[in-house]
Amino acid sequence: MYYGTVPIIIKSSKFIYFKKDRLLKLIKEKNNYKTKNKMENIKMSEFQEQLDKVEKFHGHLCGGIVMGTKMTMLAMKELGFNLNEPTKDLVVFVEIGRCMADAVQVVSGCTLGKGSLNLLDYGRFAGTFLKISTGEAVRITDMDIQTQVPGESKEELIERLTNTSNDVLFRIEKVRVRLREGDLPGHSxxxxxxxxxxxxxxxxxxxxxxxxxxxxxxxxxxxxxxxxD
Ligand SMILES: [Zn+2]
Ligand SMILES: [Zn+2]
Structure with a gap:
């Protein structure tokens, strides 16, 4: 239902081209999905473990925490951090104060109170993960395919996001963070x-x-x- 409805909704011809391109990518992704899933069994179980923790903390299962969980796992892998091993070497900057931020907190172990989680509410679905000791940082943004499309239930959205690979979901870029003294964790x-x-x-x-x-x-x-007064 999803693939069939998209071209009808979009009116602008420029946009049609863009959407078609994305659509083809999604279809290709869908076709590869079974094989990929088989190959990534271990990763899927790791993902499920993290998602369960996030859901418990967040209070419900939603597309935002699926995205936030995947995004944080991807960033930690990129920077060489292990899951479930809290570190003082990681600082995160999230650019939206929504569901995703809870996933970032639970998966990364970074919190506002420890000074390792910073909220810069730009209203953008993005997070930057900084390894303090080396200065390496990755900024991850979403590719805007997490919006529920007409006819898609919340459960279908969650399933689609869960089964879509990171290179389709996210854009990842290396950045240099302009750190101020107050951004670092620890005592003020x-x-x-x-x-x-x-x-x-x-x-x-x-x-x-x-x-x-x-x-x-x-x-x-x-x-x-x-x-x-
Ligand atoms: Zn939520
Ligand atoms: Zn003042």
């Missing part, structure tokens, strides 16, 4: 300033300097709240 630094506008303390070098004066971001950039 002793370095702190007092914002002259709100009078609150800012730690971890998260202040902004304007005309030689250090302020908190909420006062001079953007605040997510407004005071009522």
């Amino acid at each position: 630094s002793d370095n702190k300033i007092v914002c002259p506008i709100c009078g609150e303390i800012v730690k971890d070098n998260q202040h902004i300097i304007q005309n030689g004066v250090a302020y908190c971001k909420a006062c001079v950039v953007e605040s997510y709240y407004e005071k009522l």
